[in-house]
Amino acid sequence: MEETFAVTEAAQIPKQRGEPLLETAVRYVEDRHWDVFPGAWLEAVGGVQRCSCGDAACAAPGAHPAREDWAAQATGSAVAVRAMWSRQPRASILLPTGRTFDAVDVPETAGFLALARMQRMELTLGPVTLSPDRRMRFFVLPGGAVKVPELVRGLGWSPSSLDLVAVGEGGYVAGPPTRYGSRGAVQWACRPTAVNRWLPDVEELISALAYACGRDR
Numbered sequence: 001m002e003e004t005f006a007v008t009e010a011a012q013i014p015k016q017r018g019e020p021l022l023e024t025a026v027r028y029v030e031d032r033h034w035d036v037f038p039g040a041w042l043e044a045v046g047g048v049q050r051c052s053c054g055d056a057a058c059a060a061p062g063a064h065p066a067r068e069d070w071a072a073q074a075t076g077s078a079v080a081v082r083a084m085w086s087r088q089p090r091a092s093i094l095l096p097t098g099r100t101f102d103a104v105d106v107p108e109t110a111g112f113l114a115l116a117r118m119q120r121m122e123l124t125l126g127p128v129t130l131s132p133d134r135r136m137r138f139f140v141l142p143g144g145a146v147k148v149p150e151l152v153r154g155l156g157w158s159p160s161s162l163d164l165v166a167v168g169e170g171g172y173v174a175g176p177p178t179r180y181g182s183r184g185a186v187q188w189a190c191r192p193t194a195v196n197r198w199l200p201d202v203e204e205l206i207s208a209l210a211y212a213c214g215r216d217r
Helices: 021-032 078-087 108-120 145-154 202-215
Strands: 042-045 048-051 093-096 102-107 128-131 135-140 165-167 172-174 187-190
Touching: 021 078, 021 093, 102 108, 102 145, 102 202, 108 128, 108 135, 108 187, 108 202, 128 172, 135 202, 145 165, 145 202
Parallel strands: none
Antiparallel strands: 042 048, 093 172, 102 135, 102 165, 128 135, 128 187
């Protein structure tokens, strides 16, 4: 998915391609005020891309924390970011949830169905990522994750019956253009812009997301 940028927004939007991971991480910190931390990365082993963690069966190669104390490592300091990625320029860009945003994680097919529904409803969306594991993450105001189970029940669904995961405090999402194994890179389905700097509350999106996940079962 190729991204194009309006001239007036280019300085504010993290690029997806052609820019070092370090500079992209700095943009997230400076332009969006998101905390970031470096994760694992991909290494070529015998001509095959493997995760730096050394686990040949890694479930998220190149897109997971590289150390147990990652939450304490996450920072909103551009100086600290430059120092960390200077030490390992290939490190993935991971964004902790529960701080400046939470995320609602749904299957790609349900995500695109929900996006179409939201556009018809003229809802204001926050950023949305699309990852090679065929999942989409919708960014919402922090604190939204804890509301999701009750909101889903209020819509007549059992939370366990839907493939819808709320990611809040103690979690993280991979930020574009983090590469995810041999399947490609995380991209923006809805890119960060000046317009969506103010995130929606999860209550504004949950109906469309739950409906789409119900259809996708």
